[in-house]
Amino acid sequence: MKVLKIATAGSVDDGKSTLIGRLLYDTKSLTTDKLEAIEKTSKQRGYDYLDFSLATDGLVAEREQGITIDVAHIYFSTASKSYIIADTPGHVEYTRNMVTGASTSQAAIILIDARKGVIEQTNRHFFINNLLRVKDVIVAINKMDLVDFSENRFNEIKADFEELMAKRDYQDQKITFIPVSALKGDNVVNTSENTPWYTGQTLLEHLEELDLQDIYNTGTPRFPVQYVVRPKTDEHHDFRGFAGKVYGGELNVGDEVVALPSQTRSRIKEIYFYDKKYETASRRTSVTITLEDEINVSRGDMLVKVDDLPTIEKQFTATVSWMDSKKMTPGAKYVIQHGVNKVLAKVDAIHHKINPDYSGTEEGIDGLGMNDIAKVSFRLNKPIFYDSFKNHRTNGSFILIDSQSNTTAGVGFIE
Numbered sequence: 001m002k003v004l005k006i007a008t009a010g011s012v013d014d015g016k017s018t019l020i021g022r023l024l025y026d027t028k029s030l031t032t033d034k035l036e037a038i039e040k041t042s043k044q045r046g047y048d049y050l051d052f053s054l055a056t057d058g059l060v061a062e063r064e065q066g067i068t069i070d071v072a073h074i075y076f077s078t079a080s081k082s083y084i085i086a087d088t089p090g091h092v093e094y095t096r097n098m099v100t101g102a103s104t105s106q107a108a109i110i111l112i113d114a115r116k117g118v119i120e121q122t123n124r125h126f127f128i129n130n131l132l133r134v135k136d137v138i139v140a141i142n143k144m145d146l147v148d149f150s151e152n153r154f155n156e157i158k159a160d161f162e163e164l165m166a167k168r169d170y171q172d173q174k175i176t177f178i179p180v181s182a183l184k185g186d187n188v189v190n191t192s193e194n195t196p197w198y199t200g201q202t203l204l205e206h207l208e209e210l211d212l213q214d215i216y217n218t219g220t221p222r223f224p225v226q227y228v229v230r231p232k233t234d235e236h237h238d239f240r241g242f243a244g245k246v247y248g249g250e251l252n253v254g255d256e257v258v259a260l261p262s263q264t265r266s267r268i269k270e271i272y273f274y275d276k277k278y279e280t281a282s283r284r285t286s287v288t289i290t291l292e293d294e295i296n297v298s299r300g301d302m303l304v305k306v307d308d309l310p311t312i313e314k315q316f317t318a319t320v321s322w323m324d325s326k327k328m329t330p331g332a333k334y335v336i337q338h339g340v341n342k343v344l345a346k347v348d349a350i351h352h353k354i355n356p357d358y359s360g361t362e363e364g365i366d367g368l369g370m371n372d373i374a375k376v377s378f379r380l381n382k383p384i385f386y387d388s389f390k391n392h393r394t395n396g397s398f399i400l401i402d403s404q405s406n407t408t409a410g411v412g413f414i415e
Contacts, residue, residue, distance in 0.1 A: 006106075007102040007134065009128070011119060021038075022183075029076035078204075086101035099128055107137070109203070114147045131373075133170055151198075179195050189202060219248035219391055221308070222394065223303040248394065257304060260303075264295045273286075313380075319373065319374070337399045337400075338386065345381070388415055397412065
């Protein structure tokens with residue numbers, strides 16, 4: 001079954017957790033005991049409605065404060081798709097959590113409170129989805145019941161958001177506006193009678209009709225080798241295959257490929273998935289590939305087509321989202337994890353900090369604090385083979401690891 005991963009973003013009290021809970025409830029994805037717990041807690045709090053945010057806010061502090069603090073992943077399925085929703089917090093101080101949730105998502109839902117309209121945090125949420133090249137963005141204008149399902153109010157917010165769209169640098173995004181009431185269920189799963197002026201799809205209908213082939217960020221095929229397969233059996237003692245996952249495009253039997261970093265050439269002889277042979281390895285499939293020639297290929301190497309080489313360099317510039325409480329400073333050293341490769345890296349320069357509310361950049365900074373986003377240059381102790389993040393979402397991204405604490409200190413997107 002096809003799997004769609006969605007990131008959600010919304011400011012405090014925009015109703016994000018309630019929206020997700022409503023999706024689970026109306027698709028009958030809540031277990032009986034979970035539903036009973038929601039009903040019981042809603043009654044205890046004196047609500048005359050079901051508080052669906054209780055279905056997602058898992059931390060005690062989240063339930064007590066009615067806010068989302070950490071990224072939670074919620075799973076549900078329909079007859080045609082499986083969904084993974086990354087429920088991310090919307091506060092400024094949790095920018096790193098928003099980046100984490102959106103980094104692997106193919107679609108995003110940005111919630112806007114119909115009473116408040118587009119606010120500073122909306123700019124931040126859209127900036128992050130733009131930065132991470134999320135192709136399909138749904139702007140769910142929520143709490144329409146509190147503005148009497150006003151078409152004028154919906155159009156005002158839509159116009160304000162379209163002004164924000166003019167500032168983006170990633171033009172391939174599809175933006176869809178849907179008026180909803182998460183609390184009442186209007187246009188979430190079922191079409192609302194309260195919005196006869198809205199003729200578009202409900203939120204779930206839109207998600208159901210998304211073609212995954214259209215929203216995956218495609219590019220040239222990249223095959224980072226994760227493991228060299230050498231069976232210890234008499235029957236397969238001559239077998240030498242390279243296991244990994246195909247990113248960006250397709251690889252076919254007979255394709256001429258280059259092994260990096262050695263830059264030796266060969267052709268794909270066979271493609272295996274377990275014990276079955278295939279002619280094509282599709283994008284995002286995990287396979288084992290054999291080559292016609294006995295060339296030296298090891299874990300961390302990459303197979304690419306001969307006419308689609310990535311950049312091979314010991315330096316690059318990237319947009320970095322900093323996640324550590326310890327500041328990043330020029331000259332600091334980290335381990336860069338790029339795919340299955342780990343290399344030592346030195347911060348060559350921090351060019352400027354980027355304000356994720358589209359208000360510009362800050363020059364002359366001496367370091368990055370937690371949740372800062374900046375343009376940074378690095379020097380590496382050995383070359384890596386990379387693409388720009390704009391052209392290849394997987395091969396253009398990396399994480400920064402503090403070698404002393406072994407914590408993930410930041411993530412980067414290569415220019």
